[in-house]
Structure formats: C-alpha cells, structure tokens
Amino acid sequence: MTQHSTTAPTAALDDEQLIELETLRYSLIEAARDMHQSLMRSAFSPVVRDVMDCTAAIHMRTEHGWEMVASWEGCMQHAFTSQHICNFTMDEWQEELRDGDTILVNDPWRGAIHCADINLLRPVLVDGEAKFVLHSTSHVVDLGGSVPGGFANGVQTHFEEQLKFPPTLLYAADKPVKSVFNYLLENVRVPAAVLGDVRALYGCLVIGEQRIRALLDKYGADKVVAGGKYGMDMTERAMRAGIAELADGDYVAEDSLDDDGVEDEPIPLRATVKVRGDSIEVDYSGTGRQPLGNVGTAWIESTRCIEGIKFIVEPASPVNSGTLRPIEALLPPGSAVCVLPPSSCSNHMDVGGRIVNMVTQAVGEAAGAHSIGCDSGTASGLSIGGIDTRPGREGNPWATFIVPGGGWGGTWRSDGLSFCLLSIGNCRTPVQEHTERESPLVVWQHEIMPDSAGVGQYRGGFGGVYTVGTLSETVLTITGDRARRGASGTQGGGRGMPLYGWRLPSFDPAENLRPTDIRNAEPLFGTFNEEGIPDPGAGRFGHGATHRSAKLSQIVLKPGEAMRFVIGGGGGWGDPLRRDPAKVLADVRNGLHSPEFAAKGYGVVVDDGVLDESGTAELRRALAKQRDAGDWSPPDAAPVEWIR
Template sequence: MTSTIESAGARNVAEGDAQHLIDLETIRYGLIEVARDMHQALMRSAFSPIVRDINDCTAAIHMRTENGWEMVASWEGCMQHAFTSQHICNFTMNEWDEEHLDDGDVILVNDPWRGAIHCADINILRPVRINGRAEFVLHSTSHVVDLGGPIPGGFANGVQTAFEEQLRFPPTLLYANDRPVKSAFNYLLENVRVPASVLGDVRALNGCLVIGERRLRELIGKYDPELVHKGAVYGIEMTEAAMRAGIREIPDGDYTAEDVIDEDGVTDESVPLVMTLKKRGDSIEVDYSGTGRQPLGNVGTAWCEATRCIEGIKFIVDPTSAVNSGTLRPIESILPPGSAVCSLPPSSVSNHVDIGGRIVNLVAQAMGKAMGDKAIGCDSGTLGMLTLGGVDDRPGHVGNPWASFALAGGGWGATWKGDGLTFCTLAIGNCRTSVQEHVERESPLVVVQHEIMPDSGGAGQHRGGNGAVYTITALSETAITVTGDRTRIGTPGTKGGGRGMPFYGWLIPDFDAKDPASLDVFDLRAAEPLFGMFDDKGVPTPDGGTFGLGTKYASAKVSGIVLKPGQAIRVIIGGGGGWGDPLARPTADVLDDVLDAMHTRGYSEKAYGVVFSDDTTIDEAATQARRAELAAAREAGQWSVPTACALEWRTA
C-alpha cells in the first residue's frame, strides 16, 4: 500500500506562506510542551515511588477529529501507556454521556477491556470544552502501589479471574466541576491498603491535568481553536510520514518469530507466542495467529498487545519523531480472541509485563529477519519485579501499612553498532529502577545489593548488556510477590550471538550484611534456591540443568513469600542477547570486560575462546588456535555458544 500522505498538511503548507508553517510548527511543539508540563507536575507531586521514582506514568492530549479521538501529544514516561492511551480515551468518551458533561469534570477508568493495560494502572481523563463542546481530553495515567485484591501492587499471581484481582472501575465520575465526588473517593480509599499513598497519587494525577488545561487554554487563546486544531493534525501527519518513511526501508515480506512464556503461575504449561509481521509498502500488519489460548493464570493480556507491538516497531524504524496517533496509523494488528494476547473476560490479566516484554522481543526477532546484519539482540525479556508490602514495625512507624516495588533492571540486546546497554529495565516501559534511599526511608527494607551481575549478558562479537543482582532484607515481616519469566532459557541473541542468563532467585534465611559471604553472589552455601535452572549440586546451570531441581517453587510467578526480619531475598536478572560470532570479538574487548568485572575469566575462556597468560594478559597466538578449534567444533555440531552464566559458584 502506497502512502497518500506525504503529509497532506505539510505539502499544502509548503505551497503557502512561511508564517503559517511557523505557526503550525509552534503549535505542534506547544502541545508537546503542555504534555511535558503535565508529566513533570505528576512526577513532582506523586506520593508513591512507582510514579515519583520509577516513572511508571505518562501524560497525553487527545483531540476530537473526524477519526474519533486522536492523541496529538504525549511526553516520555512509561511509554507503553502512551501507545494504549488513545484507545482508552475513545472507549471512555464513546461511553460517556457528553450532554451532561461540565467544565472540571474528571473521569476515572482502569478496566483492561476498556483499554487499560491492567487494573493497577489507573487513568484520569479531563475533557476540555471549547464553546460548550468537548474538543480535547487531557489524560494522565500511573501504576498505583495498591488497588485492593489479594496482594499489594496489582500482580495477583496464582489467580484465574478478574473477580480475584484489584478494584475495577468502568468510566466513573471522580471530580464534578472540580469538586471531588465523595462516593467515588470513599469507595476507592476504603478498599486499598495504603489510602494515603493512593490519595496522594490520585490528586497528583488530577492536579497535572488542571495544569495542562490552563496551559492548553493559553495556547488556544494565543492562536485560535481552528488553528490549534490544524497544528495538531499537522503534527499527527508529520509523525505518520516519518513512520511510513522508516517502514518503506524494510523489504516487503512476511517475517515470523516465536517464543514462549515459561508458565502461567497456575499450571506448568508454557504459553506459546507467535507473531508474523507482514510488511507491504509503507504499512505493517502484525498477526498473532498461532499464539496459544488464553492461560488459566494471570499472564494473558486483554488486548493491549495490539498497540505494544507498535512500540517495538517504532524503536527500529522511527526512533526520533514524537509519539502521537500518527505513530499508530501505519500499523494494524490481528488478535485472535481468546488467545494469550486477547484474553476474554472474566479472565485474570493482572500480570501484563511478561507477555508485554516478550512482544517487543518478538518484534526485534521478526524485524531482524528483514534487516539482515542490522538485526538487534533481544532485551532481558522479563522485569523480575518484586512487589512488597506489610505493616511497619519500625520505631515511629509502628502500625503503618506500606507497599513498595523493586525493579532490579536487566540488559538490552547488542546491535551491529556495539554492545547492548547494561543495567536498565525493559524497552516497553522506559522506566527506571527504584531510588534505594527512598525505599529504605519509606519502607522497613534495606537494599543491601544492587549491582551489575557478571556473566549475565549474551556473548557475541558485540555482547549483550549485563543484567543485575538485587538483594533486599526486611526490618519488619514483609509479604513479597515475585513476577518474572525467562527462568528456563535466557533471552536470545542474533547473528550467531549467545543467550543472556536466565532469571534466578534465592532466599537467604540468616542474612548478615557484615558477613562478606552474605554479600558474595557466587557463594550459595547459605542460600536456598527459590526458582531457576540448577544441576544436582545446586549450581545455576542454564545449559543442561533442570528447571526446579532442588527449588522451593516451580515458577517465578509467586505470591505469598513471607520475608521475616533478618532474612533476605536475592534475584538475578539476566542480560540482553549478543550480536554476532563471539569468536570474532576483539580480544582487547574481552580483556576489558574481565578487568571491568562484566565477565569472569572462566566464562570468557568458555564463550569467547580466549586463552589467558595471566589475570591481565591474553595469549594471542594460543587464542587464535583455540578459536579455530571451537569454530571447527561448531561446524561439526559439537560446540555452540554457551548461555551466559558464571562458572565459579560455591556450594560447599
């Protein structure tokens, strides 16, 4: 399909006067600045760390057009929200009775089947009326630390229906003419564990929209509604044109990728995921046919994968233009109803992150088949998130309920240009890891270890970014939910690159931060394995080990872990996949990685075929001979790139 938009608006402007073009450009960026101010106000005023520190939030502006409500501007937050935002607005406004809409009315919605990603992400929408008619809708969204249900935080691992999850709101009036609707607030706050935090976040979500409306009306007053409308459409068309130009560079064809979710948290059955990108001209169809049925556990998603896949495509074909509805226009999705990517109610869909992260992995793999040497390795493919909560026992805090999140961070895949990024969260989120000082001040927790995990990034001519090791101990009895995947097989590399390390977890019953052995990630003598691939000696063994051998759990999607004072939990998030043949990696780069503690000497010898003369020197002649031997063994099917994992574990 050939684009009919080489931006009609831009083309007409080019034939008109320069001042008109300047006005449209100013309005386009002015709308983005309004969204930026909304987002910054939200982060400055939010109470919970998941908004204020982790950045699991976003802000957007929607406008009424002939195509319905279209997103005309957003700002960098948790970007997966920006891609679903326009659909939430359409669901809500199509359902709302506009005849009774007044200035200052604010609507709350968090229903996954009305566009939200999961119930823990609450959406606040503020219609802006111009001459008595709603012409814009300002939208803020964030994850909240609790919204009721069986566990704090919203990842109800082990449940099977939405009735067992958090509070679910259809479009509900939250403010009427800028006054709180008492019944809505009472229902919300009396059904959550940490009402002060939730109330603070809701007020922040609404407050940023008040700021946004003031700024938007200033923009409209400076120009006029019709010109602002034209500027917004112009911005949409500019983004659409950029997306279509990037898509045109990809060869036409059908590109299929497959992956699996380990299990669903209820059964031990894996969940197959299949994606076929059908690229024609300047558009793409994303077809999920072949994906497994909706699971019994909570890992399925309502339908948000229709848009999250677009995020992965944009990273590759158009990483610089602004995100608005023009980003979505060139891409269509086919979601088989009743599948893992389009679960039907009343199934549980609270754990969206595992499939969400894997969807971007699938995009990377499918696009890699089209892009040849410019393929990229996958990121970690799991957040390995810890959701924590309880009642505080610390002096001065006794009896206070609390809740918190921990994102350890993983690694991104390598590219043809260089090594992958280390110590960052999944691409779907654009989020950050926790601010540990805030965690310790606001919660009865001590983060004793948060650092780069050696030997966690996939080997390659360019290695994958390394993941993280995260160890946390409790000062009060703490309930923990672990939400993770990639426990059986690490994230894949590309063009001959190796896999990243899988996800692992341990409980340390008698933790002593003053004891070096407690802080030594390679010392497993006092650690009890919770999940992962192990050999019969309890050593992490991704290649040839057995999942669940000697572990407490047969899943990394576990609720109800109780951490008592003096105990610690440790998780390791694997890194990204490697790019290219590791036997072609320059020996100087291998040595630098060993000296920088990104890789250990033992794993480097095994994966890169290097031979060390001593701890700081590589024997180049011996390395050349060794690499030739490994290349010949690989050709004969007797050697393959080992999955990233250290060799120097101590169990006795």
C-alpha cells in the first residue's frame, strides 16, 4: 500500500526545529555508518570484509509498521528488502523480546534475499517497548547444503539448499543461545569463518544500540522519532518530485535469462512500469513460470526494482523507507519473480540484475532518452572451497566467494563504468592478496577485457577477464548468465560481450595470460563459431563447449589447472557512428579497443596509432548507407582476432 508523509512540510518549521530535525536524521545515518564500518572491520570472511556484501540498517516503529529510517553504503539490495525482514520478524517476536535479545533469520519467504544472506535483528526498548530495531546482514561463505557457498545450481527445492532459519533467538539478553550456535556451526564446512562473521554481525548491533541510546538520552524518544520520520518524509518527497517529472504512461521492458541450470530453455522476464503522477506501479505480468532450477526469487523483486527507478529519478537522497513509499509492485505468484515453496531460490543475482536493467530502461524511456544501457547482467560469482593440502595447513577446510565483475551500460551523457560489479550490489571484487593468503588459490589474471564494451555514441563499460589456479584440489561452483547474448544497448547502441568460460588443464603463466589466447583452453560455455572462436554475433551457444549453461556446480580443479572467465561489458548508448573519433582513438591507444574492432564497430580508421580522418569519414558514410539498406547494425562486442 502506498504510504504518505505525516511530518509537517519544512516551510512550517522554524529554523531551530529544522536544524534539530536535520541533526537527528543525520545522526541516525551516522549510527548506521558506525554499525557498517564495525561489521567490515571485524568480519572474518572476504565476502564481508573485502566484497562488502553486507548492510547495516535502523528501523523504527511508526503508524505504518516497522520502517527503515537509516542505512549505510554496502550491498544496497539488502537496504531495499530490509524493512520487510524486520516486519516479519517483529510480527513473530516483538511481544517477547528483552534488552540484549538478538534474532537470526535467513528465510527468503520472510523477506531475506536467499539463505546465504543471514540477518540479525536487535530491538532497542524504551520503557519496556521496542521503539527501534537494529539490523545487520551479510552473505556468509557457507551455510551447509549440497553446494559450498550458497548458490546451489542444479537443485530444484530449498530442502537441497543451505540451512534455513525462521526468526530464531540467537542471543538472549546478550548471552549466546548455545543450542542454536551448536546447530549452526555443526552444519557448515568452515565454522571458524562463519562464527567470526556472526560475532561481527552481533557486535555491530551492540555499537548501534550505544549510538541510539546516546541520542535518546540527549534528545528524548519523541524527538528522535520525529527526526526519523522527517528523514523518511524528506526522501519520499524527493522521490515523488522526481517521478512527477516523468511522462505518464505504461513503459514495457522485456528480457530473458539464458536458462535455469536444469532445463535448456530461456526464462522470459517482463516488466511494465506504469507512471501516474508522482507514483509508479511495476507490473511483472507476462514473466515466465516458476523455473525448475534455482534462479527464481521469493518476491523480493517487489523492492529491488526500485533501484532502477532511483538511478534516474532521484539518485541523491539517502535510502530509507521513504524511497519505497511511492512505488508498488505486482508479482504473479508462481512466476520467476515470485516463486512459491518449496522452490529453490539460491541464485537471486541473475533475475535481480536483469530486473534492475529492465526497469532502468523503462524509466529511461519515460524520462525521454535518459535510458541506460544494460550492465553485464552477471557477476560470474565463483563459490570455491575444499581441503587445504599446503604444508602447514594440511586438512584445514576453506571456502571463499569471488565476484570478478563486468561493465555497466553507457548513459545519455557518459560512457559506462568499466570493471565493476552489478548495480544491484554496489559490492567490490576481492583483494587478490587476501584471496591468495587465505586460500590455496593463485589469481593469475584480473584485468580489463579488450573489445568487450558495447559500442555507442557513449560506449558501455569494459568487462573483465579473470584467471584463477589452485594449489590444492578445489571444488568450484559458477553462477553466470548472459552467456548466449551480451548486455543490450539502448538508443541504437550495441551489445556488450557475453560471458565465456574455459578450463586450462595445463596452465603455463608464461604462455597463457593473453586475454585472447585460447590455446590449451577447453571451452566450458559460451557462443562459438564453427572454428571454435568466440563469436556472439554469428556463433551458436554451447558449440564445442562441455556445458550448455553457465550455471555449473562442483567442478573439480586440480593443482596445475586453471579456469578463465570473461565477464562481458555493458551495452552502448546511441549511434556508434556518432561517437567522437578522438575517444575511439584514445581507447585504441590505451589497449581497450583493437584497430580492427574500432573500424568494425565505430567506422573509425586507426593506422599505427594515428587517426585517419578521411578514411574514417569514408568508412562511416559506407556503414551508414549499409545500415539504411538493412545490411549493417552495431556489432556485438568481442575481439576480432584470437590466438589459437
């Protein structure tokens, strides 16, 4: 239900009241910031400490239920789902909670994203009544189940996934509930890392309570609550003002996932963004049925799609429940965006990333060409683990989570961002030195992939190439999509390069580190031509590869072997034949584009690092004429020449 502001407009406040409310809303944000920084400093696993797959938030009881009044930068998709987790949990527990109690929950049907993201909630009681709830959440490197790391590719029910906790008392009056800790730690592969992260999640809530108590002591509960409401209302007004600038209408976006890891069929996705005045409804009618595999989501797309709206209509205001108020979503039960139990939904990233792309494009159309090319559509998440056999570490179980990252799409005023993760996460790639110190892995290569960005007047961002080897026998799970076709462009822009994967059985770092070198490389998945060369425009998906999906589980990698993944770039924005030739030349000189691709995709002729202006003008005229005749269109991004 759409909610409306209750705080008086700022014009009705005197200067002293306004200063006090501003101080309080920023104090709540700073409390969330302190929580988040404490979590990252004290966490054990790289998925929290390095990747930043975590969030801290503060909720407050209002006439609308529990609303999120503050959050801090982290994995931002958590911030959009956070208040729903709080409402489910407090509906079950709020009458029984005491000071120091902390609840654990990771149930996707109670608002969590997937079971690998655990949530801790701690009430702050005022006169015996819960007024605030502090919330921390993070991905954990393992929580049991058939596949290490949380992305249970190939399974069809949540019974085959990781442990699932309904709201469960984890700390009672600040004392650990031993039975819950014992159950948790006895069922995970890496109990030391999980215990360290759980303690960090708990410790940051204790710090948050100290900050909230200090505010309550200084200002009193009524003023702190007023400051929280003021902050939410400010954000709501900013969102509504941005939405009101859009043209009323229905804007449709469609896309599809490659497959679900079980059936070899694309999964259609459809979103209709209905703009009416200062509010929006996102209707997912037309989305494909609930998949057999684990790629569906348990209704969280009702909130994560809001990221795609916020990008365009109001990117500056803090994220809180005011961000959500002007937007509603309709999700068909039993569809890919609202799977029903007992479906598996451990791989939330593919649907989530795609939905944000789709909604961004639809809202961009409403804003009048202010669309954004799609991002790489996959983080190519790698869940890796095993038993260490290095001297001095023999027999130690280990696990890690790696997200190499791709590129974002071009916009109406700039090129897309290169070498970064999906927009749904706002996360980071791991620190390579940490990965190698803490795991029997060697990161041989992590760099920009040339010729991977979608062409356009503003090109997409470049994707990445990631090559990793192992010093101990290792089990690897790959969670990827956009391996059939790369990220689509907008306003005439071209597609980014799709996802590719190879096994390198006899890896030699002295010989095999050229990104386009596919000698001694066994294709795992991708789109290849008859000669076995990556060819997203004319090739066939799976041709010559060992798999027909980029969602693979439990691949065994032996010492001396390596895996290489190319994560594609973002889609382009606008006509590539209108791109400034000087920008194309700069990309060629920087090694980001080859001269061959510059000519093929942009009609720009570069000879020995020098721009041929007359040759460029002639080639562009010829390509434009071919396009008018239907014989040329912006090519899919990919290197033209490969070493084989």
